[in-house]
Amino acid sequence: MKKEIIKQLEREKPDFWKIEQAEIERRNIYFEKSEEESFISGKRTDCLVTVYKKIGKTLGESAVTIKEGDDIKRKIKEAIIAAKLIKNPYYIPFEKFSGYPALKKPKELPSYEELRKNVKDCYAEMKKTDAKLNAFEVFAKKSKVAVTTSLGQELEEEHSGAYAECVITIKGKRGEMEYVPMRQEALLEQIDLKEFVNHNYHIAKDISNSSSPKTFKGNVILTGDALGEFFITSPNDNPSIFHSSARFKFMNLSRFEIGKPIEMQVLGDKITIKSNPLIKDGARSAAFDSNLVPARELVLIENGIFRNFLASKRYADYLKIKPTGPVGNIEVGLGNTPADDFYKDGNCEIVSFSWFSPSIYSGDFTAEVRLGYMIKDGKKIPFKGGMLVGNYFKLLANCILSREKWSKSGYYGPKAIMFGNCLISGS
Amino acid sequence: MPNKGDSFRKIFKELIGIIHSKAAYGNVLLIDKSALGVMQDFSTVDISNTGECGVKIRAFDGEKWHETFSTDLEPENLRKITKDLVKGIRIDPNGIKFVEEKLEKSFSSRFQKDPKKVPLVSKIAVVKKMIDYLKKQKHLKNGRAFYDEEVVRNIFCSKNKYLEQKISKVTLICMAMVQDKDGQTRFSYELNFDSGFEATKNALKLAKKAAGEAKNLSNAKKIIPGKYHCILGPKVTGLLAHESFGHGMESDTVYKDRALAKEWKGKRIAANFVDIVDDPSFKNKYGSFFFDDEGQLASPTYLVKKGIVGNYITEMLTATKMKVPRSANGRCESFDHKCYARMTNTFFGRGKDDLKDMFRNVKDGIFLKGRGGGMEDPKGWGVQIQSVFAQRIKNGRLVNEYYDDVGITGFLPEILKNVKQVSKEFEINDTGHCGKGHKEWADVSTGGSYLRIENLDLA
Numbered sequence: 001m002k003k004e005i006i007k008q009l010e011r012e013k014p015d016f017w018k019i020e021q022a023e024i025e026r027r028n029i030y031f032e033k034s035e036e037e038s039f040i041s042g043k044r045t046d047c048l049v050t051v052y053k054k055i056g057k058t059l060g061e062s063a064v065t066i067k068e069g070d071d072i073k074r075k076i077k078e079a080i081i082a083a084k085l086i087k088n089p090y091y092i093p094f095e096k097f098s099g100y101p102a103l104k105k106p107k108e109l110p111s112y113e114e115l116r117k118n119v120k121d122c123y124a125e126m127k128k129t130d131a132k133l134n135a136f137e138v139f140a141k142k143s144k145v146a147v148t149t150s151l152g153q154e155l156e157e158e159h160s161g162a163y164a165e166c167v168i169t170i171k172g173k174r175g176e177m178e179y180v181p182m183r184q185e186a187l188l189e190q191i192d193l194k195e196f197v198n199h200n201y202h203i204a205k206d207i208s209n210s211s212s213p214k215t216f217k218g219n220v221i222l223t224g225d226a227l228g229e230f231f232i233t234s235p236n237d238n239p240s241i242f243h244s245s246a247r248f249k250f251m252n253l254s255r256f257e258i259g260k261p262i263e264m265q266v267l268g269d270k271i272t273i274k275s276n277p278l279i280k281d282g283a284r285s286a287a288f289d290s291n292l293v294p295a296r297e298l299v300l301i302e303n304g305i306f307r308n309f310l311a312s313k314r315y316a317d318y319l320k321i322k323p324t325g326p327v328g329n330i331e332v333g334l335g336n337t338p339a340d341d342f343y344k345d346g347n348c349e350i351v352s353f354s355w356f357s358p359s360i361y362s363g364d365f366t367a368e369v370r371l372g373y374m375i376k377d378g379k380k381i382p383f384k385g386g387m388l389v390g391n392y393f394k395l396l397a398n399c400i401l402s403r404e405k406w407s408k409s410g411y412y413g414p415k416a417i418m419f420g421n422c423l424i425s426g427s
Numbered sequence: 428m429p430n431k432g433d434s435f436r437k438i439f440k441e442l443i444g445i446i447h448s449k450a451a452y453g454n455v456l457l458i459d460k461s462a463l464g465v466m467q468d469f470s471t472v473d474i475s476n477t478g479e480c481g482v483k484i485r486a487f488d489g490e491k492w493h494e495t496f497s498t499d500l501e502p503e504n505l506r507k508i509t510k511d512l513v514k515g516i517r518i519d520p521n522g523i524k525f526v527e528e529k530l531e532k533s534f535s536s537r538f539q540k541d542p543k544k545v546p547l548v549s550k551i552a553v554v555k556k557m558i559d560y561l562k563k564q565k566h567l568k569n570g571r572a573f574y575d576e577e578v579v580r581n582i583f584c585s586k587n588k589y590l591e592q593k594i595s596k597v598t599l600i601c602m603a604m605v606q607d608k609d610g611q612t613r614f615s616y617e618l619n620f621d622s623g624f625e626a627t628k629n630a631l632k633l634a635k636k637a638a639g640e641a642k643n644l645s646n647a648k649k650i651i652p653g654k655y656h657c658i659l660g661p662k663v664t665g666l667l668a669h670e671s672f673g674h675g676m677e678s679d680t681v682y683k684d685r686a687l688a689k690e691w692k693g694k695r696i697a698a699n700f701v702d703i704v705d706d707p708s709f710k711n712k713y714g715s716f717f718f719d720d721e722g723q724l725a726s727p728t729y730l731v732k733k734g735i736v737g738n739y740i741t742e743m744l745t746a747t748k749m750k751v752p753r754s755a756n757g758r759c760e761s762f763d764h765k766c767y768a769r770m771t772n773t774f775f776g777r778g779k780d781d782l783k784d785m786f787r788n789v790k791d792g793i794f795l796k797g798r799g800g801g802m803e804d805p806k807g808w809g810v811q812i813q814s815v816f817a818q819r820i821k822n823g824r825l826v827n828e829y830y831d832d833v834g835i836t837g838f839l840p841e842i843l844k845n846v847k848q849v850s851k852e853f854e855i856n857d858t859g860h861c862g863k864g865h866k867e868w869a870d871v872s873t874g875g876s877y878l879r880i881e882n883l884d885l886a
Contacts, residue, residue, distance in 0.1 A: 355802035366834025425652035
């Protein structure tokens with residue numbers, strides 16, 4: 001199909017073009033209660049063609065998916081007609097770059113038998129406890145992305161992905177409660193299913209023995225799933241990444257200016273945030289972006305000062321800055337304080353939110369607490385419910401970072417962060 | 428690749444024959460999706476014409492599903508992957524048996540104006556019209572307008588069924604961004620949905636509404652957490668029906684002992700004027716279809732009828748295991764994803780109260796207008812709805828006092844117990860994407876009746 005597409009593109013002669021092909025192979029296993037419910041295995045290929053047409057000082061572009069059996073000639077002609085209708089500010093979609101990082105090729109997908117055994121072992125482990133595993137899903141994915149452009153560039157890279165999700169239910173003082181942990185990594189062995197289940201068993205147990213919180217004002221320590229979610233729900237849902245985007249700077253929506261503090265008043269540690277697509281076996285590692293700009297480590301915020309915009313080739317040209325390649329894993333600089341020092345009477349820890357989804361525009365959020373602990377008399381007293389209410393940027397400007405490291409699903413940073421002056425709305 | 432219905436029928440029936448030579452049951456589902464998107468902001472325009480086409484092939488051995496999928500629709504490949512799929516399958520003679528009636532039918536969305544026959548320039552012009560209006564509004568920082576058109580073609584084939592459907596969806600969205608007095612960016616969001624190009628007929632009105640709401644948002648405050656007497660608009664009641672109640676009525680969630688609803692089945696949870704319904708057969712809504720991804724014809728399910736917890740929404744396997752009625756809720760994100768029990772158009776049914784009268788009953792309260800999202804908690808029935816835009820009610824009237832990013836929380840049975848009135852005014856116009864947890868996205872709508880609820884926890 002690719003040869004036919006190139007033949008048509010060369011015949012129709014748009015000013016620039018690119019072909020992005022993705023081949024994805026999946027092996028997924030699903031358990032309901034302790035019964036195997038489903039196993040899925042297969043392969044899909046997708047092909048996206050983008051054409052660019054220069055008209056005077058403007059550039060029009062249009063993207064089209066070519067499916068098996070499509071009339072390629074007609075689809076490309078239609079895409080070029082669409083591109084001619086668009087008059088965006090001119091930019092150069094591709095340039096010849098060098099210095100592409102070499103990322104490790106992923107391993108073969110685990111077999112059905114291997115996936116099944118891993119999950120069955122987890123059920124056997126859980127049987128030794130007072131909890132039940134009510135569902136388990138494990139997915140393994142291998143993908144190959146190839147990009148070809150009108151400049152004659154042709155690059156290909158392979159990725160792998162693994163995902164685990166389970167339902168743990170357990171009876172406690174609060175009645176029967178559940179916890180549904182999930183984890184996404186590049187490789188299945190990074191998840192370590194047994195450890196995943198054991199760790200989350202304790203969270204489920206604490207949820208089942210939790211009470212509802214009273215309204216709380218003070219220091220909140222984020223750890224575990226809550227901390228991971230705070231920084232990397234998905235890069236596009238993270239207000240600090242959104243406001244670091246050159247596209248949103250160009251749209252006059254970013255609150256950041258290079259060389260200026262992200263918030264005027266900073267209390268506690270000054271935060272450093274980097275995008276790093278080069279981390280070995282990182283969940284969000286990549287060698288290049290869709291315009292073939294090589295990946296690189298990029299400091300977004302350094303000691304509370306905004307340093308660089310994340311820029312695709314298009315918005316880099318618009319803002320007259322260098323393109324930065326793909327958005328990668330999120331690295332947060334470590335602090336100097338041992339995490340244990342955060343656990344003082346009167347503070348509160350949140351280990352899991354129901355859903356942390358701040359407004360990417362304002363940074364405001366209200367997030368229900370799935371599990372937290374009030375620290376009282378040196379003990380951790382579990383609670384569930386109540387809403388942490390606040391503003392993302394204000395929290396980043398009032399935090400203490402632990403010196404210990406932790407990583408999960410593309411977050412690499414402190415094991416615990418304590419935010420000051422927080423409000424949990426409770427009864 | 429076979430591109431005509433008859434060619435698909437021939438090869439799909441052949442695949443069903445291969446499956447039944449080894450397995451107890453099987454089905455084949457074709458998903459062919461095309462989507463046109465036009466997006467414009469104050470400086471740039473983007474056009475994309477994307478889609479996917481693939482087939483899901485499933486074989487059931489009496490205990491579990493064996494599934495494969497492919498985008499290579501050549502008969503030779505389909506035969507090969509089907510033979511590979513059933514290799515080694517052993518039927519459990521005491522296993523589950525699916526009952527399926529004989530049915531052959533073809534369906535298609537009805538619209539006033541076929542979007543496929545409207546030239547692209549007209550679609551770009553609609554989006555431009557909205558942006559041109561927004562650009563003239565000095566209080567706005569930026570704006571975005573979207574025209575989204577989607578055509579989905581499905582073929583479902585099993586031993587007893589051969590069903591085809593073609594669903595058309597057109598969504599027009601307008602967003603207006605504004606800076607509030609603290610320098611934060613806030614946005615308003617308005618949309619129109621229909622099956623045809625008629626969704627675009629009020630484009631300018633949509634832009635005016637978005638710009639007006641953005642102006643209100645520039646003066647919005649954070650709400651003081653506490654209990655409030657509230658009127659909830661359809662977008663918010665739709666979210667409450669969906670996130671807080673609907674997820675807990677999904678049969679696969681119930682089967683996994685994840686739903687508190689199981690303990691409430693057949694019991695009173697709200698006053699007798701409260702209905703909660705899931706209805707994929709509702710005409711021309713974002714979550715509508717004629718049959719689900721397991722070949723079940725669309726029909727309404729009453730999750731709550733006259734205040735009593737009613738039927739589950741189901742997919743094929745757990746409905747059969749639990750011996751509960753099948754409903755058309757077996758849905759997958761795509762051909763390479765599993766079918767789960769999923770909602771469609773889920774809403775509080777039409778009530779008998781007059782909206783004006785409902786407002787008159789609120790001396791001091793909050794009108795929760797719209798936008799927002801939420802997360803399910805089927806086991807704990809904790810409610811989490813967030814990012815809602817709200818307005819103050821004083822002496823039954825809306826006053827110029829606005830709140831942004833308001834969250835709703837509480838224990839669902841308590842909230843439902845406090846529903847005091849349900850409006851006869853009813854609208855479902857919003858679109859949404861629902862996840863099973865944080866994944867498996869499915870098109871759903873949001874809307875329904877207005878509700879008056881006392882003692883609602885807002886934060």
